[in-house]
Amino acid sequence: MSVTERNPDLVEGGPADVLGLGAPGAPELLLPREVPLGGPRAMPVRRTLPQRRRSLIGAWCFLDHYGPTDTAGSGGMRVPGHPHIGLQTVTWLFAGEVEHRDTTGASIVVRPGEVNLMTAGAGVAHSEYSTGAGTIVHGAQLWVALPDGARTGERRFEHFVPEPREIDGARVRVFLGEWLGLRADPAVFTALFGAEVLLPPGAVWRAPLDPAFETGVLVDRGSVTSEGAEVAPSQLLALPAGRDALVLEAGAEGARVLVLGGEPFEAPVVMWWNFVGRDHDEIVAARDDWQRQVAEHRATGTADGRFGPHPGGWDDVLPAPELPTVRLKPRA
Known part of the structure; x- marks a missing residue:
């Protein structure tokens, strides 16, 4: 997925709200801001990372939650070819289908319960479009920041279907990293995990955590209460390191969350x-390297370079926005 806003101020974080729940080291409840994804019939997404006061949870550095969206009314997800460096993109769907094409040569349709992981390394480009199957698209797009070494390495793509497991009354799918004795196959380059957890109505669920980890809980549907905070759909509860357990209490309708x-x-x-x-x-x-590929693609219908050879079927590619007039600084 691309950050398609043309206003760099929004790309740099925007005015999203953060509610502190107590003293330093206490949880934070991060409220989403709505961002249009695409052109005139843009599909709205709800973004909780990055924000000005918090940019990462572990190496997780970006989180968009979208849908359920009627693709007939919105056009669904329509993101032409665009570049990435220094990160991994993680696509996880709850409903619908998305076609992914990239400059590793991958062309695949991702469906609910499956994960697409694309590692940019020094440079990759990809596109994502809703397919004609069904009328709803609903899911999450996440990015993982890469450490030195991996961030200048080769581009790669992996597709994985995690097996669901019943753990203390919850249905768990670990789609990245390792947690609760479950391990996902795709390669990660820092210690982390990502999982979908489905909780029945009223359940109180306890799961161990590595005290060295920061943890985030995004609610997709229903609601959960944890550490005194009630977390509603599209909100993200950020827990600092130092905890050895996660306790989630589901609301009366149950809940589906990403941990x-x-x-x-x-x-x-x-x-x-x-x-x-x-x-x-x-x-x-x-940016300069990508703009050269954009110019070549628009002149010839194809291109190659730092971000790899453009796949067939790309009618257009997204040019980069103008850079701000001040130097970019590292995030807190």
């Missing part, structure tokens, strides 16, 4: 548009 965890990411992170780098100059160089 994301990871060791704090210590390297500097400069995020702009679809790029995760270390400093301003790295972002400028990536």
Whole structure:
């Protein structure tokens, strides 16, 4: 998924609300802001990461929650070819289908309960479109910041179907990393995990955590209460490191949540548009490299370069926005 806003101020974080629940080290409830994804018939998405006061949970650095959206009315997800550096994209669906094409040569339709993981390394480009199957698209798009070494490595793509497991009354799918004795196959480069958890009505569910991990809980449907905070759909509860357990109490309708965890990411992170780098100059160089491929594609219908060979079927690609007039700084 691309950050398609043309206003760099919004790309840099925007005015999303953060509600502190107590003293330093206490949980934070992060409220989403609505962002249009696409052109004139843009599909709205709800973004909780990044925000000005919190940019990451572990290495998780971006979280969009979208749908359920009627694709007949909105056009669904329509994101032309666009680039990434320094990150992994994670596509997880609750309903609908999305066709993914990228410059690794991958062309695949992802469906609910399956995960697409694309590792950008030094540069990759991809597109995502809702298919004609069904009328609803509903899911989450996440990014993971890559550490040194992996962030300048090769681009790659992996598709994985995690097996659901019943754990103490909850239905759990671990789609990235390792948690609760379940391990996902796709490659990760920092200690982290991502999982979908389905809770029955009124359930009180306890799961162990690594105290070294930061943890986030995004509610998709229903509601949960944890550490005194009631978390509604599209809200993200951020828990600092130091906890050895996660306790979730589902509301009367039950709940479906994403649980994301990871060791704090210590390297500097400069995020702009679809790029995760270390400093301003790295972002400028990536933008220049992509703009050369955009110009070649529009002149010839295809292109190759830092971000790889453009796949067939790309009618157009997204140009990068203009850079701000001040130097980009690492996020807190």
